[in-house]
Amino acid sequence: MTATAETTSAAAPKDGDVLVDVRGVKVHFPIKKGVIFDRTIGYVYAVDGVDLQIRRGETYGLVGESGCGKSTLGRAILNLEPPTEGTVEFDGVDIASLSGETLRRKRQDIQMVFQDPMGSLDPRQSVESLLLEGMKAHGLAKNEKEANARLRELLKAVGLPAAALKKYPHEFSGGQRQRIGIARALSVNPKLIVADEPVSALDVSVQAQVINLLEELQDEYGLTYLVVAHDLAVVRHISDRIGVMYLGALVEEADAEELYEHPLHPYTRALMSAVPVPDPVVEDRRERILLTGDLPSPANPPKGCRFHTRCPWRQETRCDTERPELRSVQLEGVSPGHRVACHWAEQIASGELKPHEVKAQITEQSDLGGDEDLMGPASIQEAL
Amino acid sequence: MTETIENIQTRRGEDAGPLLSVRDLKVTFQRSGEQPFVAVDGVSFDVRPGQTVGLVGESGCGKSVTSLAIMGLLPERGVKIEGEVLYNGQDLLKLSRNQMRDRRGADLGMIFQDPLSSLNPVVPIGIQVTEVLERHRGLSRKAATPIAREMLEKVGIPDPNRRLTDYPHQLSGGMRQRALIAIALAAQPRVLIADEPTTALDVTIQAQILALLKELVEDTGTALIMITHDLGVVAGLVDRVNVLYAGKIVERGNRHELFAEPRHPYTWGLLNSIPRLDGTRGQKLTPIPGSVSDNLPWASACAFAPRCSQPIEVCREQQPELVEEGTRALRCFNPIDDEVRSGRTPDAQAPTSTQPRDAAYPTDDPKGDPTMEESR
Numbered sequence: 001m002t003a004t005a006e007t008t009s010a011a012a013p014k015d016g017d018v019l020v021d022v023r024g025v026k027v028h029f030p031i032k033k034g035v036i037f038d039r040t041i042g043y044v045y046a047v048d049g050v051d052l053q054i055r056r057g058e059t060y061g062l063v064g065e066s067g068c069g070k071s072t073l074g075r076a077i078l079n080l081e082p083p084t085e086g087t088v089e090f091d092g093v094d095i096a097s098l099s100g101e102t103l104r105r106k107r108q109d110i111q112m113v114f115q116d117p118m119g120s121l122d123p124r125q126s127v128e129s130l131l132l133e134g135m136k137a138h139g140l141a142k143n144e145k146e147a148n149a150r151l152r153e154l155l156k157a158v159g160l161p162a163a164a165l166k167k168y169p170h171e172f173s174g175g176q177r178q179r180i181g182i183a184r185a186l187s188v189n190p191k192l193i194v195a196d197e198p199v200s201a202l203d204v205s206v207q208a209q210v211i212n213l214l215e216e217l218q219d220e221y222g223l224t225y226l227v228v229a230h231d232l233a234v235v236r237h238i239s240d241r242i243g244v245m246y247l248g249a250l251v252e253e254a255d256a257e258e259l260y261e262h263p264l265h266p267y268t269r270a271l272m273s274a275v276p277v278p279d280p281v282v283e284d285r286r287e288r289i290l291l292t293g294d295l296p297s298p299a300n301p302p303k304g305c306r307f308h309t310r311c312p313w314r315q316e317t318r319c320d321t322e323r324p325e326l327r328s329v330q331l332e333g334v335s336p337g338h339r340v341a342c343h344w345a346e347q348i349a350s351g352e353l354k355p356h357e358v359k360a361q362i363t364e365q366s367d368l369g370g371d372e373d374l375m376g377p378a379s380i381q382e383a384l
Numbered sequence: 385m386t387e388t389i390e391n392i393q394t395r396r397g398e399d400a401g402p403l404l405s406v407r408d409l410k411v412t413f414q415r416s417g418e419q420p421f422v423a424v425d426g427v428s429f430d431v432r433p434g435q436t437v438g439l440v441g442e443s444g445c446g447k448s449v450t451s452l453a454i455m456g457l458l459p460e461r462g463v464k465i466e467g468e469v470l471y472n473g474q475d476l477l478k479l480s481r482n483q484m485r486d487r488r489g490a491d492l493g494m495i496f497q498d499p500l501s502s503l504n505p506v507v508p509i510g511i512q513v514t515e516v517l518e519r520h521r522g523l524s525r526k527a528a529t530p531i532a533r534e535m536l537e538k539v540g541i542p543d544p545n546r547r548l549t550d551y552p553h554q555l556s557g558g559m560r561q562r563a564l565i566a567i568a569l570a571a572q573p574r575v576l577i578a579d580e581p582t583t584a585l586d587v588t589i590q591a592q593i594l595a596l597l598k599e600l601v602e603d604t605g606t607a608l609i610m611i612t613h614d615l616g617v618v619a620g621l622v623d624r625v626n627v628l629y630a631g632k633i634v635e636r637g638n639r640h641e642l643f644a645e646p647r648h649p650y651t652w653g654l655l656n657s658i659p660r661l662d663g664t665r666g667q668k669l670t671p672i673p674g675s676v677s678d679n680l681p682w683a684s685a686c687a688f689a690p691r692c693s694q695p696i697e698v699c700r701e702q703q704p705e706l707v708e709e710g711t712r713a714l715r716c717f718n719p720i721d722d723e724v725r726s727g728r729t730p731d732a733q734a735p736t737s738t739q740p741r742d743a744a745y746p747t748d749d750p751k752g753d754p755t756m757e758e759s760r
Contacts, residue, residue, distance in 0.1 A: 173676075203675065
């Protein structure tokens with residue numbers, strides 16, 4: 001695996017200053033069973049070999065459906081979920097090698113914005129105390145006067161009035177709470193902000209406010225973002241580069257514009273054709289690639305290409321035996337930074353291979369644990 | 385192709401007259417010691433056979449309460465329901481609880497947002513489908529089982545024989561939603577209400593479910609009431625769109641005309657605030673300022689005025705009426721005109737988009753959030 005990791009990342013472009021370098025990262029969660037003896041009866045392969053680089057000042061969008069491992073990867077980059085294998089280098093330092101106090105101090109540079117602003121803000125802390133906590137922990141609130149000035153600056157940056165300081169999270173609307181969450185992340189001057197589904201809990205009319213705010217803050221503070229989301233339209237709007245994940249691995253990575261113009265992986269194509277567009281004229285004309293069946297269980301991923309069980313372009317050879325690597329392809333209109341993990345990307349792009357019908361395969365929701373333990377497997381599914 | 389099907393449907397629908405007709409529905413939640421809250425405020429719409437009618441809006445606009453009121457699923461205590469829900473000319477709101485139980489499932493089916501919490505976790509899927517057939521069609525369990533299998537197959541559940549004995553937790557999210565649709569359709573209701581049926585699902589699964597619903601409406605002539613916040617879903621599925629804001633319908637129209645020519649500033653604002661997959665990148669979104677809780681009371685003003693992009697004086701002084709005009713209806717004193725619309729974001733749809741759109745949006749600043757002092 002180490003060998004393949006090196007070859008693929010060597011193929012990746014080296015332009016720009018790399019802030020985060022993820023190499024061969026795997027996160028496997030053990031599935032335990034038994035009361036007295038904790039036997040490990042299998043693993044959930046949540047993230048299974050991901051290489052990606054995030055350049056300074058860019059927004060990297062990670063998109064995929066639920067259970068594809070995108071959130072786990074985001075957490076692995078913050079070392080909230082220590083990788084089972086592989087390394088995450090942040091600003092030249094291997095995060096996994098840090099521990100204790102050094103790791104805690106490093107966290108000042110990497111902050112997170114969560115999906116549910118109500119769940120991620122302590123209901124019993126005022127906004128002032130919420131924002132000060134991080135600053136104090138990192139020694140940024142030396143004297144009261146300075147801290148107060150900084151608090152006001154933060155609130156102004158996220159578009160909240162100074163009167164908000166004395167209020168509590170429940171006094172705000174969803175969009176405003178998300179602004180508080182963003183202010184808290186900003187309070188310690190981070191270099192990278194990992195935003196996990198930053199707008200999906202918000203009303204449609206408010207989503208745009210938060211998206212615009214994130215963009216403005218990036219311009220103002222030169223932030224680097226990793227945005228993890230399931231909504232391809234939102235990710236495409238906000239990101240410079242996008243990585244598409246399927247069942248624990250990247251299947252395609254490209255510039256946002258190019259990914260839309262020239263999607264190469266069958267899964268990316270299907271995903272894009274499934275996103276509804278608010279325009280009846282477009283909707284009536286569109287050809288949908290309807291995928292059959294569901295996402296296979298990450299505890300028992302298909303052999304070979306993970307997408308082959310649902311792929312309309314699946315071929316007799318290679319797809320079910322050989323796992324494709326993320327590679328650059330030589331095609332017109334496709335830049336070298338555009339990587340895809342498909343054996344047949346060129347043939348599909350040229351139209352040489354045509355999609356065919358796929359019969360839905362039954363996805364086992366109870367792969368593990370056997371019949372006597374009906375609730376067990378279900379809770380694993382939910383845990384994802 | 386889709387166009388012709390739609391035409392046929394509309395024609396068929398117009399001949400048949402409305403199947404379900406909601407008239408001046410008003411739902412008030414009252415709790416002792418608290419101000420009564422009007423969740424749905426005089427909503428009227430018709431649904432014809434084979435037609436898909438959409439109720440669109442954000443959280444708190446009253447779209448779900450409307451559906452629960454139609455189904456008679458609101459609690460009796462603390463809720464006051466006024467108006468009429470006419471099904472084949474009969475007012476469902478006047479029926480007793482037992483009479484309504486005979487109607488629910490048989491004449492009116494409902495699909496909820498979260499399939500896991502709407503399915504009984506300790507009863508196999510097959511029994512949950514046959515239950516409906518036993519209750520409403522008087523079949524024995526033995527006779528109902530083959531029909532249940534057929535239903536599961538029809539909604540695209542592979543290996544239905546085995547699935548009959550499976551429990552909800554053994555199915556994936558998409559399969560659960562299909563099972564829920566099978567239950568809702570088992571007794572062949574003529575009206576189907578789908579309350580955010582795809583919101584909890586992934587996009588590729590959403591596409592499957594929407595295709596299934598579309599097919600059902602086309603094949604069986606079921607009338608579908610689609611409740612959603614997703615304008616993308618509306619654009620692909622719904623024939624008649626009702627846009628709700630704070631409990632009232634603010635705009636109504638057929639799907640093509642509504643999207644091509646939105647007249648209410650709220651509809652227009654919604655369309656401009658969502659990023660489009662096929663839009664131009666690098667363009668700033670135009671959000672609607674404030675949040676859904678920043679409303680004025682409808683009794684003396686337009687509830688949307690505090691968030692509106694072009695409010696005029698009268699908006700804060702008087703209640704706008706829903707004015708019908710041909711196939712469209714609008715509740716606004718100062719609707720979006722052609723000039724503003726042509727300055728719309730340069731999508732593929734607007735070839736004459738040369739004017740700067742900022743001119744139309746003086747309050748473009750998302751930071752100018754006026755909600756702080758009002759929010760509770």
